[in-house]
Amino acid sequence: MTGAAAHDWLDAQEPALRARLYDFARIASVSTDPAYAQGMMNGAAFLAAYLREIGFDHVAVNPTPGHAILTGEWMGAPGAPVILVYGHYDVQPPDPLDQWHSDPFEPELRDGRIYARGISDDKGPLMVALGAMEALMATAGGLPVNVRLLIEGAEEMGSAHLEDFVTAHPGLVTADFLLSADGAMWRADLPTVTVASRGMAALNVTVRGAAKDLHSGRYGGGVPNAAQVLVTMLAALHDPETGAVAVPGFYDGVVPPDAETRAALADIPFDEAGFLAGLGVRQGTGEAGYSFLERNWLRPTLEINGLTSGYTGPGFKTVIGAVAEAKISCRLVPGQDPGRILDLLEAELTRLCPDCATVSFARKPGVAWPSALPLDHPGLRLAMEVLEEIYGQPARAVRMGATIPIAEMFDRVLGMGTVFFSFSTADEDYHAPNEFFRLERWQDGLRAWVTYLARLAAMERPE
Amino acid sequence: MTGAAAHDWLDAQEPALRARLYDFARIASVSTDPAYAQGMMNGAAFLAAYLREIGFDHVAVNPTPGHAILTGEWMGAPGAPVILVYGHYDVQPPDPLDQWHSDPFEPELRDGRIYARGISDDKGPLMVALGAMEALMATAGGLPVNVRLLIEGAEEMGSAHLEDFVTAHPGLVTADFLLSADGAMWRADLPTVTVASRGMAALNVTVRGAAKDLHSGRYGGGVPNAAQVLVTMLAALHDPETGAVAVPGFYDGVVPPDAETRAALADIPFDEAGFLAGLGVRQGTGEAGYSFLERNWLRPTLEINGLTSGYTGPGFKTVIGAVAEAKISCRLVPGQDPGRILDLLEAELTRLCPDCATVSFARKPGVAWPSALPLDHPGLRLAMEVLEEIYGQPARAVRMGATIPIAEMFDRVLGMGTVFFSFSTADEDYHAPNEFFRLERWQDGLRAWVTYLARLAAMERPE
Structure with a gap:
């Protein structure tokens, strides 16, 4: 399975997939405000119906003390890798409403950008993953790898019950690694994958x-x-x-960063002086002998x-x-x-x-462990390879100075690495008015996920 | 003039003087609250009438942008020292009223203490000074030294206009030194005079x-x-x-404190450990090699x-x-x-x-200069001598870690030293409910001021 048929399918069906994304974005699934309780239920129901339609098995809307968690799986590829695809169906509140140029719950395409609340975080990237799988299912009658799904409804409020759910139901989430449709790329001008968080x-x-x-x-x-x-x-x-x-x-x-790691960081195009000046900082500071990215990512x-x-x-x-x-x-x-x-x-x-x-x-109650994916993780190498093909330049492994709760939790609780393969970008105002998702990235993402899943089938399963 | 006749006069007239003090204390001369404006005017008028009755000349109630300042003088002792007697007729607000055991503006004697708002700060000590001068005037037809009076009405609100007044009217206040009826003694168990402030x-x-x-x-x-x-x-x-x-x-x-100064401080009975424990402090701290009093008074x-x-x-x-x-x-x-x-x-x-x-x-707008009276200042030596005779133990020269605005201002503006000769004590709750003045200190003070003024006449005028 090379995904060629699925790519053809996407060429024809992208408008229909986008229409379905718009339908999803019209649902006001705001998790933090009880006034949107119906929107949350509608969001979960919308996804459950879609997952069943695509062909997933055991699709379930699992109640928690907070918002429901969706699970489902397609395990029809014996011997092939098992991945857990993660995303979330809840969105930030739309306030302040008067600063939106269009209705936050009525998607609008302007200048190559789709504007809607949650379109970048995380409904667009999640529908990228699901649309790619629909394309594969539709053209090959199944997926090239085994896929489990975990789509939560409380990411925007701290994923309070996710760890308990995962701990209680390991059989629903066990996989070779987690492939996340959430987690924005660092910059619009550079293909990146996030490999570590502090x-x-x-x-x-x-x-x-x-x-x-x-x-x-x-x-x-x-x-x-x-x-x-x-x-x-x-x-x-x-x-x-x-x-x-x-x-x-x-x-x-x-472990002090080795020469290779430092060289890779130094090779990332990054205007440190301009970045600091943009923050109003007269001069960088911190541990002597390190660059800003090293200080923020590695130390x-x-x-x-x-x-x-x-x-x-x-x-x-x-x-x-x-x-x-x-x-x-x-x-x-x-x-x-x-x-x-x-x-x-x-x-x-x-x-x-x-x-x-x-x-x-x-x-402070609760701590977060650092997490990092080895740079030779096959799921990560594959993501970088696919990105390089799409964007015509090497994808960079970047890190987060901040904590990524989902990666940290799966690493800690299940010893499972997280590969971020999201096509949103950190500049898409995803916690602000006029949130948008780049149309081109939506289209890139659908093709990239098809390619990724098709090639993953041929890879050795990671340890 | 030894003051012997005045002492006899005091033996007979103390009850009448005390009745006058009570009349003064009945006047609600609260400077900080405009609701007491009439009380302030009555307080100034009461004092002006009393000063004229005693025999002071040029008694004036001088308007300022704030409360009036009283002045007056008796300059009938040519060649003798000139002193400026300072006090204030304003008092703190009586609130919280429900915590008083008697009416704050109806003096009441209980257990050897006179209770009333302002009785310790500064109506009692001020009437000590004026009563002693009345005794001398009544028995000798005049005072043994030249006396100028400066009695302000805004001490409890920071003496805002006093410096302008003094600067504008040096002829009303010029003297060899200032003798203050304000400024409480440090402790009830020790006769003290305050000689410096930071x-x-x-x-x-x-x-x-x-x-x-x-x-x-x-x-x-x-x-x-x-x-x-x-x-x-x-x-x-x-x-x-x-x-x-x-x-x-x-x-x-x-100048680091010399051995004599340090010995004098060390000689003051003071339970440093008990004092610190009373503040909830586990251990004193500060500049190494100094005691608490040295750290707070000298450094x-x-x-x-x-x-x-x-x-x-x-x-x-x-x-x-x-x-x-x-x-x-x-x-x-x-x-x-x-x-x-x-x-x-x-x-x-x-x-x-x-x-x-x-x-x-x-x-911070405004600074305060440190001020200190030389320990050999004749007005100070005399105060210590008189206190030792009354209390049968040496009076101690003590300092203030805090700023004393009146001493600082006269030192800075007119180069005039301030001798504190007050008979109130720092424990008399003078900014709190149930302010009191010790009856014995009232009586001691009247005799002490008579003795002080009588002996001052024989002293050399300070440089």
Whole structure:
């Protein structure tokens, strides 16, 4: 199965597939607002009907304490790889409505862009995946590989019940790897696949000096100043010379990027100076000896996210604060255990706290592990190969400085790698008014998914 | 004139003087609340009538853009010292009324304490000074020294127009030194005179990184974090080993306390450990090698009074703050110029700010200079001598870690030292419900002022 027949089918049927995408986009499946409960149910029902029509088996709308999760499978290719295709049918709220140039729930094509709420995140990319499979089913009577589907309805609200569902029903989701229709490409001018995300662990730090705020004249000089104690502790968490995190053990297990990885990053067209200037930053900063992309993609960080003590209103108040607080988060890379990192951070802050004060901690509930796909993962290599053919330039393996909850969760819970194969782009205003999806990317995507699935059948199954 | 006759007069007339004090305390002369405007006028009129009755000349109720300032003088002792007696007729608001055990404007004697709003601050101590002068006038037909009076009505709201008045009318206030009926003694168990106060200068520091807050995942590691920059700068303002201020030039001109001064301080009965424990402080802190009283009274400080950056609400937000702010104040001692200290601080913070960020400053309007009376000031020596005779133990020269606006202003504007000779005590709840004045201190004070004025006549006039 080369997919040639399916490509021909797509040439003829693309308008019909697009009409179905528009129908899907007309459903106001907003997960975060209970006022859209009917839209959520309609969205799930629409997809279930479509999946059954295509030819998927065991299509089910599975209830959860939140929104329903759709599953289904086609397992008619014994010996071929099994993939789990992931997407979501919920969308962001359309507000503020008055900033839309067209009805958010009535798709409109303008200048090569389809405008609608959720069209880029994730209804368009999801219908790319399903449309490609319809083309294969229609032309070959089945798929070249085994496919399981997992389409959730709560991605825009944190996928609260997804992990429980996956844990409870491994038989519905077990696969060689996850192929995600969600997850935008980095830039419109460069074909990219996301291969890694950083983990995260966060902590609230509270320093206490005296029992109450004190007058800086009557007491100042001889009593602990919680703000002073805190800034001194926080300043010691980084090496002033290198900008590296100075918490003992923080880098244990972190493998410095090798020459090949660094060369690949350096080879990505990226105007670092222009990018930073666009953020209003006078000069990049961070761990010495690394570029912005290396700092953000490859290296772990410790950032102060919030700071407060004493009087913070207008004017002045000569007070010595009894309490000072900081919120700290660490972005983590492979080799780091989020819980251990918080242990190390608490130990170091405790050591740094002088005898005149006390320090206490409150951890942010939940941590995220770093995740990364090996660059030689066959599903990833194939995605890059298909992209290069379409765009006529090498696809780049890019990373995320942020956490990708879905990849992190499947990696942690099922040890399953995630290949992102989405045709939306990060600039498509997907959490803002006038969300759009590029028509060309929709068409590229349909063909790319057909090619991908057809070629995947010939590949060795990954370990 | 030894004052013996005046003392006899006091033995007989103290009840009448006290009745007059009660009449004064019945006047609700609250300066901060316009609803008490009539009380303020009545308070000034009451005093003006009393001063004329005693025998003062040129008694005037001088209008200002705020509350009236009373002046008057008795200059009938040619060649004798001239003193300026200072006090104020305004009081704090009586709120919260429901916490008073008796009417705040109906004095009540209970257990040796007179309860009323303003009775300790400053109507009681002011009437001590005026009652003593009435005794001298009544028994000798005049005063042993020349006395000018300056009794203001806006002390509880910051003496806003006093400096302008003094500057505009030097002839009404010029004297050898100021003798203040205001300014409570430090403790009830120890006769003390306050001889110095620290100055103050304050600054708002703003650090800016990027143009807006950034996501700590998508950008973290490679862009400036304003909070991180600020804490690193602030931490560098103190020497971690010695606790001393590390701003270059900060201590220029500061004379380290000599052995005599330190011995005098060490000799003051003071339970430092108990005092700190009472504040909930685990351990004193500050400049190494100094006691609490030395740190608070003799040494300059730099304190962080407020700190804010990023997200400071409940929970977590993984944001990199574009802006971080700190409020800093310095308490200053003789030898330090508040404006120069701010110059030095700004220069050092500018030097400490890395190239990836910018720092800007907003100075608190107005600074206070440190002020100190030489320990050999004859007016001060005499006050200590009189106190020792009354209380049978040496009076101690104590200092204030805070600023005393009246002493600072007269020192700065007229180069005039201030001798505090008040018989109220810092524990008399003078800005709280159930303000009281100790009856015994009222009686001690009347006799002490008579003795003081009588002996002052024989003293050399200070330089």
